[in-house]
Amino acid sequence: MTALAGEALEASLNEKPRPAPRTGRRRAGRWLLPAWSWLVILWLCSPIIVMIIFGFNNTKGKFNTNWQGFTLRWYHQLFAIPDLTSALKNSVSIAVIVTLIATAMGTLLGIALGRHRFRGSGSVNLLLFANIAAPEVVLGASLLSLFLTLGVPRGYWTIVIAHVMFSIAYVAVTVRARMAGLDPSLEEAARDLGAGPLTTFGKVTLPMIMPGVMAGALLAFALSIDDYIITSFNNGSTQTFPLWVYGAAQRTGGSVPPQVNVMGTLIFGFGVLLAVLGAVSNRKKV
Amino acid sequence: MSRSRLRARLVPYLLVLPGWLWLVIFFVVPTLVMLSVSTMTGDLGTGFKQTFHWSTYSDGWRLYHVQFVRSIVYGLIATAICLVIAYPVAYWIAFRGGRHKSSLLFLLLLPFFVSFVIRTQSWNFILSDNGMVISRLKDWHWVGQDFHILATPVAVIGGLIYNFLPFTVLPIYVALERVDPALLEASADLYASKTAAFRKVVLPLSMPGVFAAVLLTFVPVTADYVNAAILGGTKTTMIGNVIQTEYFTNLNYPLAAALSFILMGGLLIGVFAYAKSLGTDDVLDMAGA
């Protein structure tokens, strides 16, 4: 997910739905694009389907690779593996904390870069770009080098630090884009009406960029909760959900306990619910 | 008056300060520290000392240039295929999506709600030699009995494409979405065929998006190691795997740091060269598109 995910999503959500261009002629190739796209969507979903199915596998041993019958018991025993449950809890709590911190700092950055011209804005932009463009391996490894040199023990808070580090730039870029597209006349009008800078910010600017801020926050959350590479370098002995799943699969050569499938299914189901709600509200809009 | 002017001038710096500080401390400084570690010598038992031992870099290249080249090749192939897959889908949603645009986009991104480790392990399962897909193919004699996908470059590149497709789709989508449909109507009014309209109007306007897509796909793909670890075999090791092993199994921090720098340096040079070739000097402008 990129900064543009946020931009894309909130652009789609906020603009009036555009009518399709009228070109008049019918072409046989018209079905090609939708067919291709639906094929891609199907391809993207296929491992998800497998995951959902194997959440119902009645495995007797430690390996969840052969179908051994249908059962719902994993849905009851969802929290039966304490390490997995605490890993999930860690992931969620880290993501929440990271979202709050990164969104706050990133929003401020985005506002400054999108609205103001100041000396050094170029280098700040370069810093953000370098951060987004740098590969995760390098980001994780260099932060690890810092912690090793300073003798900082790695654990929960080093994960938070690492996640905030790579999330700020995404939030900032999203908010910057939104900010740059804003009409400054509204803020000028507010000032003409006597509003101080803080009031202007709180009552005019912030609401206008809120979709961008929300998109950035969503992005930070998604990046943090699914991060593997940077976390694997800086986690010490603290486990997060992706780390635990990867470790479990490593140990068994590709098999994860059914609880993982169930959790994935529930998360996916939640996402489907959001999509359906979104579609329904879209229909209502027009 | 001048006091509020001064305050107004300070405002952007104050806004930028927290985020900038965080990035400097936890991104810039660590990169410099890593540079310093890469020239140290020693081992965990005796401690590492700074000796300006630059030959670690040439050692790293000598030992692992195969993995570097392989990673770049995989990166190029995966990015190219991602573009081919992503562009039509982005076009379809942007131009034919109508009021369902955001739902379709959401649907496309939905699988990525599930942790990518789970998704990649699912592929490991689906593509196994006697799993559902390949055993059917073998039964129908479409492939030989010794055929396998896992542990080949095909599996690794396939995994890379799968996991990084959203990074390609989204920038292209955003760029296409901005194209004013009036432009297409205008070109139709001027008797341009649909292909010409695409080639001469839509495609050029989407180039910033394509550039961003290539950038945001190629860099993480080249540096990835998880796909190679889960889906790969003996001849598919990528440089990310080597760096990870050097850090965690061999505990050879200087070599690992040197390899990371070579990787990052190579990627940055590649990115700027690509930007130049597109005729733009301001990479940031492009990437911000």
Next chain:
Amino acid sequence: MSDDRPADQLPPDLLRGLTTPRLTRRRALQVGGLSALGLALTACSIPGAAGSKLGLSAARKEIEKFWLNQHKTGQFRFGNWPLYIDVNPKNQNDHPTLDQFTKQTGIKVTYAEPIQDVGSFFGKVQPQLAAGQDIGYDLVVITNGLYLDKMIGLDYLTPLDQTRMPNFYANASDLVKDPSFDRGNVYTMAWQSGITGIGYDPKLVGREITSWQDLMDPAFRGKIGMFADTEDLPSSALCAIGVNPETSTPGDWRKAAAWLRKQRPLVRKYYEQDYVAPLSKGDIWASMAWSGDIFQANASGANLKFVVPKEGAPIWTDNMCIPGHAQHPLDAMTYMDWVYQPSVAAALAEGINYITPVPTSAANIIKDANALTGQDKASLKEFASDPLIFPSVADYTKLHRYRVLDAQEQKVWNSLFEPIYQS
């Protein structure tokens, strides 16, 4: 039935190997680090560890003094590998032996499974150990080999209280008493041992596997799995060329590396620990494997066989040890000796399926078997005489420990073997 106990009559050369006083003095001299861990903190360098050296008897006195000052605290934290303890079949978080321990001694155990492989665990805890900090566990299980040697050499472990090991000295097998990697059991007590042999699917392979050279069979091209490590992989290769890893020379290592390089085109993947699922799925037909893994795979419905190749195989031991600056060492010590009672060892063996360090526990397993009926009774009785859990004297002649390497040798060894699985 239980005549084949590896207890008393060990072959003379094995006995010799076990009792050669190679490293006693050096080890004991380094024990003095208990009182002072030097920190080498140079600007811009990663801290290493400095041990201090005391005389032999002074060292012993230091250890005694340390343990005299320890008191039971009623709890300790146990960090283990996954799937390496008995599990209540009805509740995966419950471990009956731990419950039993708490009931009998009143000491509460906080159990976790943070160790996936020794190297990365060592890398993770090394900074804290070097800085003299508690790593969050009072008892960890470390395999013998490079990293255990490092931990001992760098003073990262708390020496054990020899007066609190009665069960150990009474019941431990000769394999784990006074082992070559920890003479006198100064720092470690074995948890379980395992054999690295060959696991294979008899249906796909079509014949019996008896030798390491079978993993060079061109008929299995692309279907062979090997390990990606610098202990099992090289040691197996040394066995394959007919050399005892423990006494191998650099010339032998080069020959073994050449053997591995010749094998490379036939290998599908160099696995870390994740070879079992591909093996049971049929992605690979034969692989280097750990004895207990094959056991557990078969319990989950696979149909695999495990064989100790005729040239010999590496045997490794996972060892309980107390990290430096642990907060609850005495409670950990209590547990460590407690598990050496045959009844407890039997329960653990039934749950873990690796080589138990208490050979007499076979009798307890038979007793458990007699309490059951039918198929369960038969399979448990079989278990009690399974050479993979209770190797016989004859079996031990084929099993070899890893080579102990010093820093210089490590460089040569690593440079020969790392490229094999890393490229």
